[in-house]
Amino acid sequence: xxxxxxxxxxxxxxxxxxxxxxxxxxxxxxxxxxxxxxxxxxxxxxxxxxxxxxxxxxxxxxxxxxxxxxxxxxxxxxxxxxxxxxxxxxxxxxxxxxxxxxxxxxxxxxxxxxxxxxxxxxxxxxxxxxxxxxxxxxxxxxxxxxxxxxxxxxxxxxxxxxxxxxxxxxxxxxxxxxxxxxxxxxxxxxxxxxxxxxxxxxxxxxxxxxxxxxxxxxxxxxxxxxxxxxxxxxxxxxxxxxxxxxxxxxxxxxxxxxxxxxxxxxxxxxxxxxxxxxxxxxxxxxxxxxxxxxxxxxxxxxxxxxxxxxxxxxxxxxxxxxxxxxxxxxxxxxxxxxxxxxxxxxxxxxxxxxxxxxxxxxxxxxxxxxxxxxxxxxxxxxxxxxxxxxxxxxxxxxxxxxxx
Numbered sequence: 001x002x003x004x005x006x007x008x009x010x011x012x013x014x015x016x017x018x019x020x021x022x023x024x025x026x027x028x029x030x031x032x033x034x035x036x037x038x039x040x041x042x043x044x045x046x047x048x049x050x051x052x053x054x055x056x057x058x059x060x061x062x063x064x065x066x067x068x069x070x071x072x073x074x075x076x077x078x079x080x081x082x083x084x085x086x087x088x089x090x091x092x093x094x095x096x097x098x099x100x101x102x103x104x105x106x107x108x109x110x111x112x113x114x115x116x117x118x119x120x121x122x123x124x125x126x127x128x129x130x131x132x133x134x135x136x137x138x139x140x141x142x143x144x145x146x147x148x149x150x151x152x153x154x155x156x157x158x159x160x161x162x163x164x165x166x167x168x169x170x171x172x173x174x175x176x177x178x179x180x181x182x183x184x185x186x187x188x189x190x191x192x193x194x195x196x197x198x199x200x201x202x203x204x205x206x207x208x209x210x211x212x213x214x215x216x217x218x219x220x221x222x223x224x225x226x227x228x229x230x231x232x233x234x235x236x237x238x239x240x241x242x243x244x245x246x247x248x249x250x251x252x253x254x255x256x257x258x259x260x261x262x263x264x265x266x267x268x269x270x271x272x273x274x275x276x277x278x279x280x281x282x283x284x285x286x287x288x289x290x291x292x293x294x295x296x297x298x299x300x301x302x303x304x305x306x307x308x309x310x311x312x313x314x315x316x317x318x319x320x321x322x323x324x325x326x327x328x329x330x331x332x333x334x335x336x337x338x339x340x341x342x343x344x345x346x347x348x349x350x351x352x353x354x355x356x357x358x359x360x361x362x363x364x365x366x367x368x369x370x371x372x373x374x375x376x377x378x379x380x381x382x383x384x385x386x387x388x389x390x391x392x393x394x395x396x397x398x399x400x401x402x403x404x
Contacts, residue, residue, distance in 0.1 A: 012052030015125030037076035091279040092360025102174035129188035131157035155309040169371035237282030260356025296353035299381025304344035
């Protein structure tokens with residue numbers, strides 16, 4: 001199947017704008033579509049979505065391509081934001097960016113544009129590559145059009161971007177195979193400075209100077225404690241030392257803290273940091289210094305893993321598989337061994353202790369340049385502090401613990 005009509009998911013930012021620019025220059029029929037997923041005003045009294053939509057429409061006028069927008073506010077609320085609130089109530093720290101890519105951008109939005117605009121492919125401004133699409137920037141038009149695999153059994157692999165610092169495969173680790181087969185990432189072999197310069201040269205001066213999008217996916221930067229209290233009941237509790245069990249102070253609510261962050265305790269000689277949260281007692285357990293052994297673990301368990309292409313054969317034949325791991329964007333990859341558990345869940349044994357492993361975050365796995373997929377962290381193994389004075393803690397002991 002050949003690609004001629006490409007819909008670009010325009011956000012109003014520089015990356016998706018340059019993605020549209022590159023596709024237009026390569027001769028594709030390009031349509032720009034802006035997703036409106038959150039439309040309430042922020043603390044400063046304006047709606048960021050309105051401004052972003054105006055910028056996306058400006059890009060389309062400059063490129064002389066059709067512009068459309070679609071309202072997915074209800075879908076985002078039901079499939080992403082509500083799920084995020086539930087996980088905060090569980091005592092987890094969710095990653096809405098990964099969930100948004102999985103459920104909104106590459107499911108709801110993908111299905112919409114394929115049907116509504118009869119598109120051949122969906123392009124985004126992500127820094128990533130695939131095993132079949134190559135570089136939109138360097139291949140000639142004719143060869144790059146015939147890039148959807150003919151075989152219905154040929155799975156497409158997700159590959160890291162050339163710019164390792166900007167690589168966004170972590171956020172795409174739950175992308176459905178159906179969408180990946182028809183996804184284009186024009187920026188996969190470009191660096192951010194090059195992208196910004198291309199935007200400047202194309203006359204997108206204002207957009208090139210916009211700050212990087214930060215904060216919660218499609219919601220942006222907020223005063224998080226104030227923002228979350230609009231949707232979740234916050235109950236005060238106590239800070240408890242993991243060293244001696246003493247109560248060190250009171251907090252305003254467990255949901256506004258995450259493992260590894262500074263607790264903000266006053267009157268202490270040194271800063272204390274969050275080790276864990278107990279939503280039953282509403283206690284937050286803390287430790288002194290940012291490198292305390294209570295913050296480090298080497299074992300976690302994930303929910304059933306989403307394998308982007310093919311599940312590793314060795315894992316299912318030998319019950320174990322060596323690969324690389326990260327649970328935060330841009331953190332260095334760490335060697336690990338996966339051990340298959342029931343229902344496609346895996347135990348992840350890390351080659352070195354990692355700070356602030358957190359339930360609700362995603363364990364994402366790599367082999368070479370390929371992002372294999374990942375799963376949400378649902379159980380934590382013992383901390384190094386737990387293990388002091390004990391030689392081992394068996395996996396069977398951890399399995400008896402309830403999910404975090």
